[in-house]
Amino acid sequence: MSNVNLISEVGSNLHPQAYEDTLNILNSFVRECEKRNEIHWVCNSAPGQGKTTALKELTKEMASKRMASPMLIVFNNKDTMNSYYEEISEYALEHYRPFLIQYLNEDNFTKVYDEVDQYQVLCITQQRLRDLRLGYGDFNKIMYEEKEGQRARERLIIIDEMPIFVNDADFDISSKDNAVDWFDHLGEVSSLDEEDMQFGRILINKLIAREMEVGEHVTKNLFRYIQGGESGDKLNEILKKLKVDTANREHVDKYKWFLKLLRKDNVGVLDRSKYGTKIMCAEAIDYKPMGNILILDGTSDLMPSFYSGYIMKGVKNYHNYKGRLNLHHRAISTSASSRTPDTIELISEDMFKLRTKYGEILPLMAKSDVQRYIDMKVITENQISLFETKTVGDVAESHSEMPINIFNTVGKNVLSDFDSLALLNLPIRHPSSYKKYAIALFGTETNIRINDGNFSNWFEDEAVQRLYEEVFMADIVQLIHRCALRNINATTPVHIFLYTNQKRWIERLQEHFGLPNRNMTKVQLRSNGQGRFMNDCETWAVKSLEYCRAEMKRINNPLGVSVYSSTIGGAKFKEWLKRHWSDEMKREKIIEVFEKKELTIRVTSNGYKMIEFNGGLLYLE
DNA sequence: GCCTGCCAAGAAGGACAACC
DNA sequence: GGTTGTCCTTCTTGGCAGGC
Incomplete structure (x- = not known):
């Protein structure tokens, strides 16, 4: 056999x-x-x-x-x-x-x-x-x-x-030369003379700019602006002179898209966002x-x-997810704008802690963050080579691979050596990729606008939103399988640490892999709000200690005192203590901070919380 | 290249009142 | 004392503009 x-x-x-x-x-x-x-x-x-x-x-x-x-x-x-x-x-x-x-x-x-x-x-x-x-x-x-x-x-x-x-192209006059880069290239390989180059360049830019100004959701043939005029004839002549045989494929593609925009209606979609407008072209490849x-x-x-x-x-899925896969939600905002130095530092500290408990963990992050995490030593010495760009010579010599990042792990078998992966941000692509998929699959009439201000639905159109969710889930599920999880007969536990505040994705993943709650953990990393909580903790502990000492002196009781929180800080302290006591993590923090001041919080049989101080016993002796 | 600010609406959480 | 409900403030979110 x-x-x-x-x-x-x-x-x-x-x-x-x-x-x-x-x-x-x-x-x-x-x-x-x-x-x-x-x-x-x-x-x-x-x-x-x-x-x-x-x-x-x-x-x-x-x-x-x-x-x-x-x-x-x-x-x-x-x-x-x-x-x-x-x-x-x-x-x-x-x-x-x-x-x-x-x-x-x-x-x-x-x-x-x-x-x-x-x-x-x-x-x-x-x-x-x-x-x-x-x-x-x-x-x-x-x-x-x-x-x-x-x-x-x-x-x-x-x-x-x-x-x-998907076959796609963007025409964007705000970014440098994007709308005419193909023309410059084709002009060069076709040896166009200087006058034709100048004329074509300016006219193409004008046509695209004009369509962006007056166009509606979908473009109409750009030629209508110059139909019957001298410019139209001249542009046709110039385009005829372009030779595509020896040209770079990428530019030929864009040239073909431009011809379609020029001659036909309903080719491109005007992607208007508050950051500008561009013409997006995309078609499905069947x-x-x-x-x-x-x-x-x-x-x-x-x-x-x-x-x-x-x-x-x-094919039936034979992976033993329940027996091996553990998802750890490290709750902290890791969107592009919130990845400030403070956030990077918090994540780094957390990673160091995790490594003492879980051993080697391979972190994955956006390409733009690679250097920052190398500097922070989150990417360890022996992991650096995976992230560094190799010179052409190295690649040829060792058959080694392109540097990894969170979007470039496809076919990277080296990841399967790691039992643990940490995704330091979510693999969410630029919204324009999802928009292009939508145009390609659903047509140019599709509403591709971002749903501003509603982050449970990123896109206004439900179908586009669903498409984005499909792509995201496929991306992240692929990514999770790239570690030792893919060694299907192994029994070693696999730990995936996900740094994000978007808990709905954690829930989706738990559902997808059919994981029981015992395979899941959640830890809230200190955000601004948590920083304030720690401050409040300290403040109330100091106030409580001051109050207790004064009270002991007043009633002259060397055995210590036991007082209600509201006696110390009124309704404000009472509310604060009640609210945070229900959160297990925060309760532990409160106990820890108060214990440092020799204060205990005793919960009575009817649920009342008493602040107790008996360190005074030593003090009075 | 790094960093801050902006958008805008929901979520989270604080303050307070009324009630048990 | 705790619980519940309401109002209000602050935080969160991704991409981009603009300052340095």
């Missing part, structure tokens, strides 16, 4: 049943494709359940069969592609199959491109797949296996992780017309909006 061999090979990292279920889906996809076309599936097997291993096994099985279908395997980064390629090409070598597998990326493009259609299995990255779908590159060359003397055969497409579903497709995405069930038209092939 090849399955069993494979499982023993990779050891304890695979769950036999989860792996078998996953492999079954891959196999049935291949079998189904032999019978019919237009098969579009998504395999929702949780991270760590052996999707990549099953893919390797499938490839090997197919390699041993005569006339097995050719495949196009799509990876979301170079590292996973390399690891797959290395294993399969070794297998090919052992089994004398020189034309079993090839990969194509920018490093080897000129070397292998001519013969890529000779290989049974071809690997590319998601960027290349997107480009092919958008019309860049030779579709047939990649999509068909074509050996001499044989009929060309269409490849089955298997995509590892969610592919790029891969289904490319052929039979299987997407392997372990969080696809969380984002159904993206997978309409695909048949969901679920």
Whole structure:
């Protein structure tokens, strides 16, 4: 049994049943494709359940069969592609199959491109797949296996992780050159003369600015402003001179978007916020017309909006979340604006405390905060190398990976060495990403406005809000699986520390993983409000001590005194004590501060609180 | 690049009154 | 003394502008 061999090979990292279920889906996809076309599936097997291993096994099985279908395997980064390629090409070598597998990326493009259609299995990255779908590159060359003397055969497409579903562009005249950067570039590679460059640049900027001023929610063809005039003819001539063949793909994309804005109505959305206006363009990329497709995405069930038209092939989730996963809510505001030096310091202090209890914890944070946390030593000496940008030479030499941050952990297997992760802020993307998804999926008429002042719903439109929540949950669930949790047979507890004040996400995660309350903790980190609480604590303790000493002297009782809180500080102290006594954390703090002054708070049988002082006994002796 | 202030409405919490 | 209800103040939230 090849399955069993494979499982023993990779050891304890695979769950036999989860792996078998996953492999079954891959196999049935291949079998189904032999019978019919237009098969579009998504395999929702949780991270760590052996999707990549099953893919390797499938490839090997197919390699041993005569006339097995050719495949196009799509990876979301170079590292996973390399690891797959290395294993399969070794297998090919052992089994004398020189034309079993090839990969194509920018490093080897000129070397292998001519013969890529000779290989049974071809690997590319998601960027290349997107480009092919958008019309860049030779579709047939990649999509068909074509050996001499044989009929060309269409490849089955298997995509590892969610592919790029959105093609988008922004036109923004307030940020530097954003609206004409593509024109500058295309002009340069097309050797436009200076006069054309100037004319085009100014006119394009004007057209976009004009549309922003007068346009409504959706753009109308920009050409209407110059229709029939000299400028219109001249712009058409200049655009005709632009050569896209040698140009940078990114700029060609934007050029295509501009042409659409110029000629058609309802292309761009005017994104008006109080910070300015920009024209947002976005369209969904539908891969289904490319052929039979299987997407392997372990969080696809969380984002159904993206997978309409695909048949969901679920695999039972075999992770033992209840027995292993612990979520720790460290309540403190970690939004972009509240990450002040004070907040960073509070989080850092908390992390040091946590490390003495939980051992090594890998912190993850926004890219912009990496240096600050290196300075604070929250990122420890032996973790720094994961966060630092490596020089090109280093990367080539060691095959090492891009530096990590909270948004760049995809395919980072190194994270699985850590039993504990700390998310020092939430992986919430810039709102424009969610807006573009919404435009792409729901159309240009969608209301993409931010719901100012209501933070339980970030977006005014309910569907856009739901979309944002889908993406967020998929992002964070993926992220949580990147640590040792993904080692599905391990029994070690996993601790995830989430620094945020948005408790609804903690609740959503608890629900998603089905965690009982005993797997959850919550600690309020000192915020401004808590700072004030500690001040009040100190103030009332001092007042209580003063009062008790005076009272002891007055009644001349060396055994100590016991007084009601309201006697000391009136209703104000009574209210304060009552309110904070109900909060366990705060109660402990109050007791601690009062004990330092040799004051005890005794709760009587009917619930009354008495402030007691007997340190005077020693004092009077 | 760092930091502060701004937006604006809900949540949290403080002050006080009325009542048990 | 505690509890409940009301009114009021302060805090919170993410992205951006603008000062330094």
